[in-house]
Amino acid sequence: MTHTEKYRIGIGGIAIESSTFSPLTSTLDNFTILSGDELSQRYPFMADWVFDGRTDITWMPCMHAKAIPGGPVDRASYSQMKQRLLGRIADVLPLDGFYLDIHGAMNVVTIDDAETDLASAIRGLVGKDCVIVAGMDLHGNVSRELVEQVDIFTAYRLAPHDDAIETRERACHLLLRCLDANIRPIKAWVRIPVILPGERTSTLVEPGKSIFGALEKHSSADGVLDASLWVGYVWADEPRSSASVVVTGTDAATVSCTAETIARQYWRARERFVFGTPVGDAEWCIRSALDSVDTPVVISDSGDNPTAGGVGDVPFFLEKLLAFREFSTDAASAVFASIPDAAAVAACFSSGTDTGLDLKIGGKLDPVNGRPLAVHAVVESLHPGDTVGGDIAVIRIGSVRVIITSKRKPFHFRHDFTRLGITPEEHTIVAVKIGYLEPELRAFAKQAFLALTPGAVNQDIPSLSYTRVLRPVFPLDRELGEPDLSAVIVT
Numbered sequence: 231m232t233h234t235e236k237y238r239i240g241i242g243g244i245a246i247e248s249s250t251f252s253p254l255t256s257t258l259d260n261f262t263i264l265s266g267d268e269l270s271q272r273y274p275f276m277a278d279w280v281f282d283g284r285t286d287i288t289w290m291p292c293m294h295a296k297a298i299p300g301g302p303v304d305r306a307s308y309s310q311m312k313q314r315l316l317g318r319i320a321d322v323l324p325l326d327g328f329y330l331d332i333h334g335a336m337n338v339v340t341i342d343d344a345e346t347d348l349a350s351a352i353r354g355l356v357g358k359d360c361v362i363v364a365g366m367d368l369h370g371n372v373s374r375e376l377v378e379q380v381d382i383f384t385a386y387r388l389a390p391h392d393d394a395i396e397t398r399e400r401a402c403h404l405l406l407r408c409l410d411a412n413i414r415p416i417k418a419w420v421r422i423p424v425i426l427p428g429e430r431t432s433t434l435v436e437p438g439k440s441i442f443g444a445l446e447k448h449s450s451a452d453g454v455l456d457a458s459l460w461v462g463y464v465w466a467d468e469p470r471s472s473a474s475v476v477v478t479g480t481d482a483a484t485v486s487c488t489a490e491t492i493a494r495q496y497w498r499a500r501e502r503f504v505f506g507t508p509v510g511d512a513e514w515c516i517r518s519a520l521d522s523v524d525t526p527v528v529i530s531d532s533g534d535n536p537t538a539g540g541v542g543d544v545p546f547f548l549e550k551l552l553a554f555r556e557f558s559t560d561a562a563s564a565v566f567a568s569i570p571d572a573a574a575v576a577a578c579f580s581s582g583t584d585t586g587l588d589l590k591i592g593g594k595l596d597p598v599n600g601r602p603l604a605v606h607a608v609v610e611s612l613h614p615g616d617t618v619g620g621d622i623a624v625i626r627i628g629s630v631r632v633i634i635t636s637k638r639k640p641f642h643f644r645h646d647f648t649r650l651g652i653t654p655e656e657h658t659i660v661a662v663k664i665g666y667l668e669p670e671l672r673a674f675a676k677q678a679f680l681a682l683t684p685g686a687v688n689q690d691i692p693s694l695s696y697t698r699v700l701r702p703v704f705p706l707d708r709e710l711g712e713p714d715l716s717a718v719i720v721t
């Protein structure tokens with residue numbers, strides 16, 4: 231087969247989930263930036279010019295930047311990434327199509343709706359005839375302004391996101407359908423006045439399972455190209471934050487009706503979105519775990535979960551844990567993972583194993599939600615040069631093992647513990663800064679509790695001080711009445 235160029239399709243984007251409740255700003259250093267051929271690892275389907283059996287597409291991978299969740303992106307870092315992406319797009323013009331690969335919950339200091347800012351700049355460059363498709367995370371926020379800039383949308387249909395690559399491919403298929411048939415889709419957008427965390431809206435359980443499970447069927451109806459539903463990103467205090475629906479297609483009545491049907495289903499289910507595990511404050515979770523016969527009990531210190539946008543060094547839960555006398559009398563034992571604190575780790579390395587020292591742990595990166603915790607600890611083991619966490623120290627306070635790292639490191643796998651000489655099953659409690667449990671943690675947990683703790687991704691949504699989200703919104707406001715869920719048609 232030979233390659234005959236019919237369509238030139240650019241690809242690029244910037245992706246991060248930014249908690250506006252985090253005091254840390256995200257900078258260029260937090261992003262992994264791929265350009266040109268490096269992008270084939272993110273889009274394996276584009277490695278060959280044969281896509282879906284056809285040979286008439288020339289992919290123009292421009293630039294993609296991605297960071298782990300964090301705080302708002304500083305303006306200079308964003309501008310630099312945006313200019314770099316625009317520069318690469320300018321080099322490959324003209325384009326028939328552009329695949330905008332974004333998360334949808336980026337906040338840039340002084341720019342609330344960063345994705346619209348980026349999409350508008352790209353539209354300005356590629357021109358009005360270029361078809362733009364956005365492939366997004368369902369935890370992104372979709373404003374009407376974004377819908378005006380983009381021709382077709384699609385988003386993950388699964389949380390956890392096992393369909394990430396499938397969604398990227400689907401975005402490209404949609405783009406090609408529009409180019410082949412010379413379609414400019416009609417878009418129906420509905421804002422649903424609900425803001426809920428991902429921990430309550432998993433698609434593994436009801437009601438998320440059925441509502442998101444129906445999107446494929448809605449997408450295959452006559453006159454519809456794609457039906458997508460966004461949970462939104464709850465830790466962004468921005469006017470656009472909320473759940474939303476976008477249905478794109480060729481028949482205005484059908485896309486409008488489908489979007490309204492999905493929006494109504496989500497709205498009606500709002501009270502049924504609950505946490506999949508028992509939830510309580512830190513003391514309740516610890517007491518319940520200590521009273522339990524089935525151990526280990528894994529407790530999520532959820533408000534400071536670094537993989538959702540938390541800073542990760544709030545020692546609130548650790549302080550509560552150490553206050554239980556069971557850990558000073560050896561009646562129980564616990565592991566706490568983890569606190570990033572480079573200075574405390576360095577002090578442990580200077581002191582050496584089996585030595586005792588006074589430390590002030592955490593509360594330095596996130597002084598809004600935490601304060602340094604003074605402890606007297608024994609250095610149990612030292613682990614230099616972890617690829618993610620840097621130098622790591624395991625310290626012992628009574629019968630609690632505390633993992634401190636020089637850089638932020640999630641603890642999602644069993645070997646994250648065993649590598650440090652810790653066998654999770656030997657302990658009464660394993661506390662992890664995480665939201666819902668990753669599969670390997672779930673596998674060794676005899677029971678799991680989710681602790682509502684302070685931090686940049688506090689799960690106790692009504693307790694957060696929102697000032698800018700559009701009100702009324704569930705669950706901040708309980709008496710909403712029936713909201714207007716009629717679709718706005720954007721052509």
Ligand SMILES: [Zn+2]
Nearest residue numbers: 367368369391
């Ligand atoms: Zn997500």
